[in-house]
Amino acid sequence: MTAYAIARLQDVTMGPAIVEYLEKIDATLVPYGGHYLIHGGTTQVLEGSWQGDTIMLGFPDLAQAQAWYRSEAYRRILPLRTANAVGDVILVEGVPEGHRGIDILG
Template sequence: MPAYVIANLQDAAPHADIAEYIERLPDTMRPFGGRYLVHFTPHEVKEGTWAGNIVMLGFPSIEEARAWWDSPAYREIAPLRSQHITGGIILIDGVADDYTPTAAAAAIRHAANSD
């Protein structure tokens, strides 16, 4: 099942360390099957607020996403980003190709009816 790394990055002032991080990042992802899905592309807010820039990486599985995050190659370059950019980063499982939301809806309906 695919997995994703989603970053909502804020306060990214230009800095040479950030450029180096971006240049080196693809080589850290490659051994784990990682690839860019979204990288600092403009986004359109439809509801609420969503400040900052979005970066989304895809991996074949959550295990590979975790292995990339914990890898010596990534840990070596992570400070180049974290010392200059604030924001949150999550790792999250995707859903199977045949996923349908009916089970989630049923669980919500059951919880709502139990009150």
């Protein structure tokens, strides 16, 4: 089942380290079938408070998403982001095609 890595990043310091991170991250995604679904873009807040940039990556399944995040290639570049941005990152499993809201009840 499809899985997603979702990040909400704030206070990003744009500089050489973030540029290097952006130059290298795509290659870390390839072996795990990862790809960008959202990368910043305009956000319209409808409820609550939402600050920062939203990034969403798609993966074939949760195991591939976990393997990417734990991979040596990604772990090497991760400090470039964490030292230059504040944020939250989660991995979450998607739902099957045709899922309905009521399905969580049963």
